[in-house]
Amino acid sequence: MFKLNEVKAHCDVPCGIYDPSAAQIAALSVIRMIDLMNTAEKGADDVAYHNDMARYVAVKETEAIKCKDEIAIIWGDFIKPPHLIKYPDLHTLAHKIMMLGGAAKQHASREKGMELLAAVNEFAAIFWEIKGVKTQTVTAPYAPSESVISPVL
Amino acid sequence: MIRIFKVSGHSLFPLLQDGQRVFCIKTFNFTKLKISDILVFEKEPHGLMIKELKSIDEKGYFVQGTDPFSIDSRDFGSISKKSIKYKVLFKF
Numbered sequence: 001m002f003k004l005n006e007v008k009a010h011c012d013v014p015c016g017i018y019d020p021s022a023a024q025i026a027a028l029s030v031i032r033m034i035d036l037m038n039t040a041e042k043g044a045d046d047v048a049y050h051n052d053m054a055r056y057v058a059v060k061e062t063e064a065i066k067c068k069d070e071i072a073i074i075w076g077d078f079i080k081p082p083h084l085i086k087y088p089d090l091h092t093l094a095h096k097i098m099m100l101g102g103a104a105k106q107h108a109s110r111e112k113g114m115e116l117l118a119a120v121n122e123f124a125a126i127f128w129e130i131k132g133v134k135t136q137t138v139t140a141p142y143a144p145s146e147s148v149i150s151p152v153l
Numbered sequence: 154m155i156r157i158f159k160v161s162g163h164s165l166f167p168l169l170q171d172g173q174r175v176f177c178i179k180t181f182n183f184t185k186l187k188i189s190d191i192l193v194f195e196k197e198p199h200g201l202m203i204k205e206l207k208s209i210d211e212k213g214y215f216v217q218g219t220d221p222f223s224i225d226s227r228d229f230g231s232i233s234k235k236s237i238k239y240k241v242l243f244k245f
Contacts, residue, residue, distance in 0.1 A: 007193050007203040009162035009169060011222035077222060080163035082170055 011080075018078045020124040023097075024148045026067035027120045030104045031113040031144045033060035038110070061105050067116065068101035071123060078127075087126050097123060114146070121149040154179050156239055158193060160203060164218030164225070165191070168205065169244060175203070177239035184240070191241035192216060194232055199224065201238070 033056045040056070042049045075094040084090055100116040128135045134152040139145055160173045168191065169175065177193055180186070190206045194216065204216035204225050213231030217223065226232065 004157055004159040004174065005201065006161040007158040007175070007201050008199055009160050009164040009171070009203050009218060010199070010224055011162060011164045011218065011220045080171075080220065081166050082163060 011077075018074050018127070020070065020074060020120065020127050021150075023067045023070035023074075023120050024117070024124060026063040026070065027104075027113070027117040028140055028144060028146060028148070029063035030060050030067065030116060031110060031146060033057075033063065034108055034110050034113050035144055037108050060108075064101045064104040064116075067104075067120065068098055071097045071101075071120065074123075074127060079130075083130055087130075090123075090126060093119060093123055093126070117146055117148075121147070124149045156193075158201075158203070158239075164220040164223035165203065165205065166219060168219060169203070173244055175241045175244050177241050180237050180240050182234060186214070186234075186237070186240065192237050193239035193241070194237045196229060196232060196236065203241070 037053060037056045037060075040049065040052055071094060075090075079090060079094075097116070097119045100112065100119055103112045104116050125135055128149070128151050131151075135149050136152050137147050138150045140148055156177045156179070158175050158177060160169045160171060160175060163171050175191070175193075180192075186192070186206055186209070188206055188208065191203060192206055192214070193201060193203050196202050202216075202224075204218050204223070206214060207217045207226070208215045210231070213233050214237065215226040215231045217225045217227060
């Protein structure tokens with residue numbers, strides 16, 4: 001019949017740009033680095049091998065931290081008390097991601113990396129549901145070619 | 154004189170929730186406002202905003218949300234009485 005005018009009760013800087021895809025890419029990068037570490041061949045050039053391995057470890061470290069940071073920003077800035085009423089396990093999930101991010105730095109286990117990606121995907125699914133955006137499960141078109149939850153845009 | 158607005162955002166949770174409706178009455182220069190009134194006011198570049206009145210002093214009207222991230226007088230300072238357009242009577 002008629003459109004109600006809106007009054008803004010907004011928070012944060014009014015850009016409203018939050019997206020868990022950066023965390024998903026970071027989790028994929030962690031897995032990719034673990035895969036590279038596990039398949040690296042020592043060969044004749046010992047120095048080159050150690051150089052490669054050091055770089056894989058450094059990138060894994062950086063991406064695991066990035067993954068945690070991206071989730072922490074959405075968790076701390078975007079998620080509000082009403083969301084927690086609807087998704088009461090969200091705090092537990094976010095904390096789990098923080099711990100899995102730490103474990104991904106500590107270990108070189110693919111299983112740990114996959115656990116991190118699974119938790120981040122779960123977080124992404126909730127995030128997009130809050131935003132009222134449908135999601136789909138797609139396979140990343142690049143190594144490590146694992147599944148990610150993606151918005152249907 | 155009377156307006157119904159739809160609240161957008163969470164900065165006044167749990168007083169007001171996102172999507173909730175508020176029934177408001179227009180305010181004038183002579184309208185007496187008191188602390189804890191929920192006010193609708195004009196603030197550029199945000200447009201029409203809704204916050205709680207926390208204090209009144211010579212600098213103007215200090216409005217604030219309940220959320221730590223709320224954009225309010227903590228960012229843009231006190232607002233003038235002229236910028237206050239409506240007062241919430243009740244929510245539904």
